Amino acid sequence: MAFEYAPAPESRAIVDLKSSYGLFIDGEFVDGTGTPFKSISPASEEVLAEVSEASEADVTKAVQAARRAFEKVWGPMPGRERAKYLYRIARIIAERSRELAVLESLDNGKPIKESRDVDIPLVSQWFFYYAGWADKLGYAGRGPDPQPLGVAGQVIPWNFPLMMLAWKIAPALAAGNTVVLKPAETTPLTALLFAEICQQADLPPGVVNIVTGAGATGQALVEHPDVDKVAFTGSTAVGRQIARSVAGTDKKLTLELGGKAANIVFADAPLDQAVEGIVGGIFFNQGHVCCAGSRLLVQESVYDEVLERLKRRMGTLRLGDPLDKNTDIGAINSAEQLARIRELSDVGDAEGAERWSAPCEIPDHGFWFAPTIFTGVTQAHRIAREEIFGPVLSVLTFRTPAEAVEKANNTPYGLSAGVWTEKGSRILSMAEQLRAGVVWANTFNKFDPTSPFGGYKESGYGREGGRHGLASYLKEHA
């Protein structure tokens, strides 16, 4: 007797997918002058739509539109009026949440249960939260009458396409800035649907502009002389290039980059919940999470027990069609990313770590990687140091709290960390010593618009979310 779950696919019919999409500039969809590119479904490799590429000239048009909107409409508009638009956008997102979730899962490959229950609800919450700030900027900690910076050029990654858009656009708009945003080239579709939502909300033209394209478009945007503020989320390598190109200009910069977070399990942890946290920490969104708990540090005395529980739990993960409501692990976002995950995993093998993968059937088409753990990993292994950005967990051990802290901090990154223990005082002492922007205790990967998020060291600088997230979009009152 075995309990098989019949397919339970969410319908695609709710999404009105167009065959081609233009750029969103000055409140209108216009054709780009670059070479159009295709966005595919990573689960099936099916072409979803053709998307315009924004050339340097198109980026300039978008920045000019943003500048006009900033000077004539959005900048002078009282905060309470801006708030109305943001509330309206938040409500429309909530109302169209199923449509957005389906499109996000189609274009990104993430399971519908995540886009439906995590991504899209957070997107709506982010707009609601910052809408509330728009008329209260005097309390944001930047003086009594802080002023917006102007035009923000924002470049976001493919792992949480719409959520990263919300993290960038909501605080920028609340503070009175206008934006030109470039979504990732593999996941542009929900940003373009968001552009339609801006039209539906009657947002004044030019306040939000979306330019699609790859690295060259992003570079044209961040290097544009009329951009006042650059916000980037993505890899540390690209973050470095951006920091170099912005250096010596008046542009403000925030970077949210990579991570190699330690998820630390003490012997007195609530083990079943810790295992859930380990699984959620690294396999949520196929591990395409900058704050993923990609290094598991287990106290040696419970190592065997934790590993046994972890493998058993991984055996129940369901990999497959992202639109199936029972799918836990979706597709890897691109062939390129899959190659990177495979390459680093092979390095793990070559360096002598022991690989174990959950027994999943891998579909014939699309990009897939079974949830995998490496045991016998030490600080000297590349898979303990480099960000894999995939469903691959490196397992290390420690003996004492001091050793756990030392190993957790021994990384060029510092975005997040997790601590699992039933002892409250240990949670506090660990949180004090861990050099990470977020420390989760007895949970992992929890996000809230009120909570600032950002990194130490090579994980970037600046904070997004909460009151701190506003500071990145406001001038200090003179």
Next chain:
Amino acid sequence: MASATQSLRRTLEGLPGVDAVGVEARAAGLGTRSIKTTSKQWAIDLAISMVDLTTLEGADTPGKVRALSSKALRPDPTDSTCPPVAAVCVYPDMVSTVREVVGDRLHVAAVATAFPSGRAALDVKLADTQDAVEAGADEVDMVIDRGAFLRGDYTRVHDEIVAVKEACGDAHLKVILETGELQTYDNVRRASWLAMDAGADFIKTSTGKIQPAATLPVTLVMLEAVRDYRIATGRQVGVKPAGGIRTSKDAIKYLVTINETCGDDWLSPDWFRFGASSLLNDLLLQRQKMITGHYSGPDYVTLD
């Protein structure tokens, strides 16, 4: 004796803790599984076969109990493919009435040991148990002494279960933890372990007389306990959530939770039961809907 008490306490309090937020989130996650078409059909039949059809009222009469017993044998009189339930669950004085109707085709469960409060002397509880077994019960649902558990007298709880188990003879013993009174998940895990160590064949959430009765997170903690106990000792123990499970949708969430916590081995009436009364009719309505394609209504299932 004092050292045995201490060692029992150390064992129970040394079990891994349960994080309440985490276990509730996990249960909620399992509750979002979408069980459709053939899986739903399969799950509904399995759930029907796991029901301990229960009446535990002061107003119970032989007539009422006979009606319930007939329904237990043939839950859907219009459909011979519908499986019978697992057992009928009554007070000890009604056991012989149930036996007259069901013969040995179904299990007969009796609540004993001064159910539901358990507030009686041990010899009274044992006499209650023997009475039920002599009347023909092959399953006994006992209650633990929650007062003793909460004041830390684990030995007393343990020894009482051992004594009742002995009084049961060949009858299966289900040990009711009354999780609504134990309140914390840590207590649920400790009481589960204690009951299993004392010889329970099943651990059961609730009497149905205290709110909250069965919940999905509590049942999840108990399923984790039986899974871990079998790994530790080799002995498999069953689980019975009771009270508050009224819809097919809820029942299916429990089956999903078994499936993804313990696996196939517990997906059988020998190892998992639902203590319920109104649940059965909802399962039957859903079953008819799956077969005919349309909903009938409350007049198309029997009331008893």
